[in-house]
Amino acid sequence: MSASLQKGISVLKEVIDAPIASYFSSCVHCGLCAEACLFYTETGDAKYTPIYKLEPLRRVYQQEYTLLGRFAKLLGLSKPVTDAELEEWKPLVYDSCTMCGRCSLVCPVGNDIVYMVRRLREGMAISGHAPEGLVGASQRAVEIGSPMGIRLPAVKAQMKHVQADTGIEIPLDVVGAEYLVLMSSMEIINFPEYLAAIARIMKQAGKSWTLCSEAFEATNSGIQIGVSDIAKVLVQRIVDGAEKLKVKTVISPECGHAYTALRWEGPNLVGKPFTFNVLHILEVLDGFRNQGRLKTSGFEETKLTFHDPCQLVRRGGVIEEPRRLLNLVAKNYVETSDPGKMNWCCGGGGGVSAIEEAQELRFEAFKIKKTQLEQTGAKTLVTACANCRIVLEEGLEHYKMDIPVVGLTETIAKYLVEVP
Amino acid sequence: MNADLFLTWVRSTGLSIATGIFVLGTLWRLFEIYTMGRKKDLAVPRHRTGASGLHTMFRRSVPPPGMFKRSPTSYVAGYVFHFGLFVIVFLFAQHIKLIQELTGLSWPNLPAQFIDATAVVTLATMLLVLVERINKPVKRFLSTFGDYAAWVLTLLPVLTGFLVTKHLLLSYTWMLALHILSAELLLIFIPFTKLIHVFTLWGSRWYNGDVNGRKGVAT
Amino acid sequence: MSISNDIEFKSAMSDLSRAGQRLVAARFAENVLALSGDARVKGVINSAKRTDLTDDELAAAFQSAKTASVESFTQCGHECDWNDQAGHFVAEAALASVKPTEPGANPAWDAAMHARMARTCETIATGQGTDNAEATAQYRILAEFLNV
Numbered sequence: 001m002s003a004s005l006q007k008g009i010s011v012l013k014e015v016i017d018a019p020i021a022s023y024f025s026s027c028v029h030c031g032l033c034a035e036a037c038l039f040y041t042e043t044g045d046a047k048y049t050p051i052y053k054l055e056p057l058r059r060v061y062q063q064e065y066t067l068l069g070r071f072a073k074l075l076g077l078s079k080p081v082t083d084a085e086l087e088e089w090k091p092l093v094y095d096s097c098t099m100c101g102r103c104s105l106v107c108p109v110g111n112d113i114v115y116m117v118r119r120l121r122e123g124m125a126i127s128g129h130a131p132e133g134l135v136g137a138s139q140r141a142v143e144i145g146s147p148m149g150i151r152l153p154a155v156k157a158q159m160k161h162v163q164a165d166t167g168i169e170i171p172l173d174v175v176g177a178e179y180l181v182l183m184s185s186m187e188i189i190n191f192p193e194y195l196a197a198i199a200r201i202m203k204q205a206g207k208s209w210t211l212c213s214e215a216f217e218a219t220n221s222g223i224q225i226g227v228s229d230i231a232k233v234l235v236q237r238i239v240d241g242a243e244k245l246k247v248k249t250v251i252s253p254e255c256g257h258a259y260t261a262l263r264w265e266g267p268n269l270v271g272k273p274f275t276f277n278v279l280h281i282l283e284v285l286d287g288f289r290n291q292g293r294l295k296t297s298g299f300e301e302t303k304l305t306f307h308d309p310c311q312l313v314r315r316g317g318v319i320e321e322p323r324r325l326l327n328l329v330a331k332n333y334v335e336t337s338d339p340g341k342m343n344w345c346c347g348g349g350g351g352v353s354a355i356e357e358a359q360e361l362r363f364e365a366f367k368i369k370k371t372q373l374e375q376t377g378a379k380t381l382v383t384a385c386a387n388c389r390i391v392l393e394e395g396l397e398h399y400k401m402d403i404p405v406v407g408l409t410e411t412i413a414k415y416l417v418e419v420p
Numbered sequence: 421m422n423a424d425l426f427l428t429w430v431r432s433t434g435l436s437i438a439t440g441i442f443v444l445g446t447l448w449r450l451f452e453i454y455t456m457g458r459k460k461d462l463a464v465p466r467h468r469t470g471a472s473g474l475h476t477m478f479r480r481s482v483p484p485p486g487m488f489k490r491s492p493t494s495y496v497a498g499y500v501f502h503f504g505l506f507v508i509v510f511l512f513a514q515h516i517k518l519i520q521e522l523t524g525l526s527w528p529n530l531p532a533q534f535i536d537a538t539a540v541v542t543l544a545t546m547l548l549v550l551v552e553r554i555n556k557p558v559k560r561f562l563s564t565f566g567d568y569a570a571w572v573l574t575l576l577p578v579l580t581g582f583l584v585t586k587h588l589l590l591s592y593t594w595m596l597a598l599h600i601l602s603a604e605l606l607l608i609f610i611p612f613t614k615l616i617h618v619f620t621l622w623g624s625r626w627y628n629g630d631v632n633g634r635k636g637v638a639t
Numbered sequence: 640m641s642i643s644n645d646i647e648f649k650s651a652m653s654d655l656s657r658a659g660q661r662l663v664a665a666r667f668a669e670n671v672l673a674l675s676g677d678a679r680v681k682g683v684i685n686s687a688k689r690t691d692l693t694d695d696e697l698a699a700a701f702q703s704a705k706t707a708s709v710e711s712f713t714q715c716g717h718e719c720d721w722n723d724q725a726g727h728f729v730a731e732a733a734l735a736s737v738k739p740t741e742p743g744a745n746p747a748w749d750a751a752m753h754a755r756m757a758r759t760c761e762t763i764a765t766g767q768g769t770d771n772a773e774a775t776a777q778y779r780i781l782a783e784f785l786n787v
Binding site for chain 1 (some may be wrong): 447448452453454455456457458459461462463464466468476477480481483484485486487490491498527553556558559560561562563564567590612614616617618621623624625626627628629631632635636637638639
Binding site (some may be wrong): 133134136137140147148149150153156157158160161164165167185186187191192219221224300302348351353354385386390393394397402 | 712713741752756764
């Protein structure tokens, strides 16, 4: 057994807990998880069955934590997990799983399959079986501060650009501001409209906010590749920044995994509760709406629909906020089939969009979104995650569908009644 | 080996062994699983009514939105045969009598004809379940020896039980002995196969509902 | 007429017809075209600059611009190459010039902003810092366009 395989199996042993033991013991091989997974439903290939993706983890559980399993191992009757097998499982665990969590919602015996995939990735990554694209992203995240290699000068350039666009000064490192605004690399690079929208909304709401020069990045590649140590470092940066600037609330941007990483895994990664609140930008906006701080005028007349980012809605619990916000500025808002927590993944989350080899599969899986959109007859697609946005645009382009994709925050900002 | 001796054996020694292994085995497996514990969640939970571990323990029995049409047989057949098993095991007069002898508890039974009909439906549905497992690509792909063995172990008591009450196939004594033996085999294997899901699914659903409930997602 | 700030800049353009906005937007995109290596983008700009563009040709230019734009996004998790990203914003500027818009929209302003972002990407890539004179260049372009 190679040293790295040994490390990998060690890690797998560590991460197995009572829930995982319960899940593996309860699985009756009914296959319903496959019917919930877009990688199976759109390809018909049974190997994409979610519980099957966990086979190496299941055997480690059996061989290490069950009496019979240990006995069998002692007698040389069990099949060990090998490097070859983990390598074979790499595309199942990474390329064909966005950690969307739909499988966890449908398993009749209650198995939280996505939780187990997240844990299996820990062992895969340590043993050297994570996809190159994710390895690079995580390394850059740790060393540079952003998985896409963004450094502070780039952020400052964006700030300047947005300042010119909006006429509003973008605050940086303001101690005692109420909100610390984080951004994802995707927004910094591809969607400067997000920061512009924040600036205008905050101004209207009369709230103090700031960016942080030492913690501007919200994306957490550690979660995607499945290395908790990396995830922890990235969260700690934000914690340090938030505490240094003494903010009350940290705002997670329109990025799915950033929210999961910070809001739900964050305190567990750093080992103690946060001294500040964490809210997704949509929660903040909905809060403003509720307090009457969000003054809008005018409506989108075209028929529009919403794509629920998995990490935000199903896995994050921010289900009604996007709908309340959209109803504020849209006259013709229609839901897709399976809206809200049961919605279908864009196909690019969980690191999949960073894996070159997975692109073809991703486009195949996209057929479900394509069908959903065609059924709504919508002319515009709104979403609240920068990665979903690009994945959706690419999917729509691939299938020659002419539907623009826009961000929700930016849509709200479009209808703001400007206070001079 | 004559029929009477065999029957006496399965009713006494056999029963003791089987129940012993079943109880101790199940207790051991549950201990083995749940004492592994889980880390405390340090994130601030959301509190939304209807979203909790307890809710999911029961609500997970309902097909989630959009899922029924994807595999109606899984749901319908699954419910029918599980329900059938429950009715036969717990609402048949002879079984209730056995439980009363062992534990002192008893309750009203359902008429024998009803149990008969339930047994037939259960057998037919279990056959359908097997056909599905063999025919549907995902089920076939996932299935192991354990799945087919579990099917046989579950079917035999129902089948032999039905044959006994109808006085079919072999002499009453043999048939009854085989029925009891088949039930004992089932008991012995429950803790060590996927059949343990009878107990662990409650824990699994609870964990699932709890994790999601803390995020405010009702599953 | 001379334009010296963004308020004048934006309002002068909002008075233009859609075709007029297209023509000036194309010029903004053209000013940063050197930052894009995509021949399709050049093609779109050339089409957009023509006053005799037919509806079919406009639709074709729109498709081409959209494809160029979508294909040049930097993927989540990929290392960002600021030169490539500049090219993406040039494509966005070209797209803004030819995309269908609702009445009241200001696609020429969108194109101008994307063109400035393209220039910002270039200055990030070359390590020149965050200042660039694209806005002033755009004021000049607009003034020339209006005075003709």
